[in-house]
Amino acid sequence: xxxxxxxxxxxxxLSLPGGGRGRSGxxxxxxxxxxxxxxxxxxxxxxxxxxxxxxxxIALMIIVSFLVAKGYRAINWSFLTxxxxxxxxxxxxxxxxxxxxxxxxxxxxxxxxxxxxxAVYLHEYARPGRVLRLIRLGINxxxxxxxxxxxxxxxxxxxxxxxxxxxxxxxxxTLGALTLPVIIGSAEEALRAVPDTYREASLGLGATKxxxxxxxxxxxxxxxxxxxxxxxxxxxxxxxxxxxxxAAVFFTPSLPTSIFDEIMALxxxxxxxxxxxxxxxxxxxxxxxxxxxxxxLVLGLNLVAIIYRARLRKRRTG
Amino acid sequence: MxxxxxxxxxxxxxxxxxxxxxxxxxxASILTLSLIIIFLFMEGVPIFEKVSLKEFILxxxxxxxxxxxxxxxxxxxxxxxxxxxxASLISIPLGVMTAAYLAEIASSRLREIVKPIVELxxxxxxxxxxxxxxxxxxxxxxxxxxxxxxxxxxxxxxMLAFMSVPTIxxxxxxAIFSVPKELKEASLAxxxxxxxxxxxVIVPASISGISTAVILGMSRAMGETMVxxxxxxxxxxxxxxxxxxxxxxxxxxxxxxxxxxxxxxxxSALFATGxxxxxxxxxxxLVADHVSNKYRQVGAATL
Numbered sequence: 001x002x003x004x005x006x007x008x009x010x011x012x013x014l015s016l017p018g019g020g021r022g023r024s025g026x027x028x029x030x031x032x033x034x035x036x037x038x039x040x041x042x043x044x045x046x047x048x049x050x051x052x053x054x055x056x057x058i059a060l061m062i063i064v065s066f067l068v069a070k071g072y073r074a075i076n077w078s079f080l081t082x083x084x085x086x087x088x089x090x091x092x093x094x095x096x097x098x099x100x101x102x103x104x105x106x107x108x109x110x111x112x113x114x115x116x117x118x119a120v121y122l123h124e125y126a127r128p129g130r131v132l133r134l135i136r137l138g139i140n141x142x143x144x145x146x147x148x149x150x151x152x153x154x155x156x157x158x159x160x161x162x163x164x165x166x167x168x169x170x171x172x173x174t175l176g177a178l179t180l181p182v183i184i185g186s187a188e189e190a191l192r193a194v195p196d197t198y199r200e201a202s203l204g205l206g207a208t209k210x211x212x213x214x215x216x217x218x219x220x221x222x223x224x225x226x227x228x229x230x231x232x233x234x235x236x237x238x239x240x241x242x243x244x245x246x247a248a249v250f251f252t253p254s255l256p257t258s259i260f261d262e263i264m265a266l267x268x269x270x271x272x273x274x275x276x277x278x279x280x281x282x283x284x285x286x287x288x289x290x291x292x293x294x295x296x297l298v299l300g301l302n303l304v305a306i307i308y309r310a311r312l313r314k315r316r317t318g
Numbered sequence: 319m320x321x322x323x324x325x326x327x328x329x330x331x332x333x334x335x336x337x338x339x340x341x342x343x344x345x346a347s348i349l350t351l352s353l354i355i356i357f358l359f360m361e362g363v364p365i366f367e368k369v370s371l372k373e374f375i376l377x378x379x380x381x382x383x384x385x386x387x388x389x390x391x392x393x394x395x396x397x398x399x400x401x402x403x404x405a406s407l408i409s410i411p412l413g414v415m416t417a418a419y420l421a422e423i424a425s426s427r428l429r430e431i432v433k434p435i436v437e438l439x440x441x442x443x444x445x446x447x448x449x450x451x452x453x454x455x456x457x458x459x460x461x462x463x464x465x466x467x468x469x470x471x472x473x474x475x476x477m478l479a480f481m482s483v484p485t486i487x488x489x490x491x492x493a494i495f496s497v498p499k500e501l502k503e504a505s506l507a508x509x510x511x512x513x514x515x516x517x518x519v520i521v522p523a524s525i526s527g528i529s530t531a532v533i534l535g536m537s538r539a540m541g542e543t544m545v546x547x548x549x550x551x552x553x554x555x556x557x558x559x560x561x562x563x564x565x566x567x568x569x570x571x572x573x574x575x576x577x578x579x580x581x582x583x584x585x586s587a588l589f590a591t592g593x594x595x596x597x598x599x600x601x602x603x604l605v606a607d608h609v610s611n612k613y614r615q616v617g618a619a620t621l
Contacts, residue, residue, distance in 0.1 A: 039511065041511075042513035042514075134348065138347040144603040146599055149354065152571065152589060153358065156360065209333055210332070238443025238446075239443070239444075244572060244576070268445075291445075299438055299441060303438070
């Protein structure tokens with residue numbers, strides 16, 4: 001019913017020149033002029049729309065190609081496999097790569113089980129009502145918390161209150177909280193894509209709800225969940241503000257040996273070299289190189305997820 | 319008989335406890351959100367023993383390391399709002415138009431190409447965008463407009479715009495895409511052109527989703543840290559021109575936390591700044607949630 005009323009309202013606002021009413025005194029030449037003017041307006045507007053889409057593509061291309069052009073010269077085997085030397089004006093970025101891998105994998109280890117279980121509750125168990133609405137509100141707002149506030153939270157809660165100190169563990173937990181909404185969102189999408197007939201068939205065979213979820217629904221949703229996990233890893237790998245106060249340090253000569261160690265990380269390394277060094281210009285090539293490694297890692301993971309997801313959708317619809 | 323009854327009972331009990339377990343885990347998000355609020359307040363509130371809330375919010379001077387220190391975050395709030403507003407002027411048209419292009423105009427082949435591009439744009443780490451703003455956009459602005467510094471409000475807003483375009487675009491696209499076909503077909507059948515249909519039928523019908531997208535995009539721009547930390551210029555004054563250097567709230571927190579003495583006044587003032595920032599984004603998100611719930615989109619139950 002609402003559909004009808006709104007469409008009527010919407011259509012009423014269409015006061016189309018030359019449409020419908022058939023004014024008798026109208027000169028046919030005029031009408032053709034109006035028609036072609038309407039067509040021209042459409043063409044102009046569509047050109048604007050297309051330009052908007054193209055601007056996005058250009059922005060991405062400029063940033064990526066600029067970093068590739070400037071960064072590829074810095075990258076060689078020793079850049080990737082050696083620690084920085086001479087107060088970070090020379091040498092490689094191995095500790096940063098290792099650090100970013102530790103942090104993002106740790107974050108996903110924290111967020112994946114909680115995120116998937118939350119999605120299972122939301123999609124399979126919860127009934128519409130106040131509780132569901134409250135949980136959703138919590139997730140939406142958690143997704144909107146600024147990254148630097150996650151950093152403050154990690155500092156106050158994990159580092160200070162739980163006495164973890166500035167450590168990999170504190171960083172992983174902070175990043176885990178930040179990636180949780182990403183994981184929940186994609187896991188829910190994956191569960192939604194599992195046809196109800198699967199559930200009905202399983203329940204019809206006498207399986208309990210949990211057996212159905214564990215043996216039928218989750219295996220069917222697994223590829224979608226994995227896509228979400230990859231996106232979560234890439235998100236965690238690129239974040240800087242949450243690890244500034246919880247895990248990352250300017251410089252540490254050795255690779256981490258325990259989860260209570262401080263760590264270097266790619267995004268923080270870029271920030272430090274680009275802003276806090278005494279010889280910012282001298283280390284430019286290291287900055288470009290580090291930025292290139294980071295975007296290759298992050299965009300690479302995203303591309304994998306995008307292609308994988310496109311294949312999944314094709315298989316589902318095809 | 320009895321045995322099977324008992325096993326049925328234990329089965330049911332097991333099912334119930336699993337259900338409760340999942341509910342408990344699903345509450346983790348709310349728990350985290352509550353912990354964030356609690357700990358922000360725990361560390362931030364002590365500053366209000368030194369300055370009043372009014373002085374803190376409306377004070378015009380932010381000199382936390384002076385003696386005596388001044389803790390007025392008004393210039394930082396103005397900077398955050400200004401950067402967000404300018405960014406929105408760029409990102410809203412760009413995001414919504416791209417969304418309309420994807421949902422209505424582009425062929426499915428083009429869609430397959432442009433959509434991933436928008437997603438990759440969203441995936442670019444903020445520190446990389448900030449870095450790009452520093453080394454490319456800043457010198458360009460400085461030379462072109464003959465400025466004292468290219469690290470300023472406009473540069474930050476431009477970089478932020480490209481960070482919030484993907485948010486605005488993907489949510490708007492969902493909204494536009496889920497407008498019922500009947501509306502569109504009726505309009506076209508009455509002789510409206512495709513553009514007239516988009517402008518007068520499809521956009522009005524999906525306006526609640528588009529509004530949600532815009533608000534969330536603005537919230538993203540406001541909370542984004544690395545970009546404003548690296549390219550906004552860092553001057554804690556109220557901007558008078560588009561090319562003034564500014565110091566938005568997140569930049570101040572990120573830049574000063576490392577030097578602030580643990581649990582000192584400066585430290586808790588930064589947490590209090592975090593509370594203000596959090597309150598702003600929470601407000602944006604609650605408004606977005608309200609809009610998408612109250613003004614349910616035509617023909618779509620989700621969003």
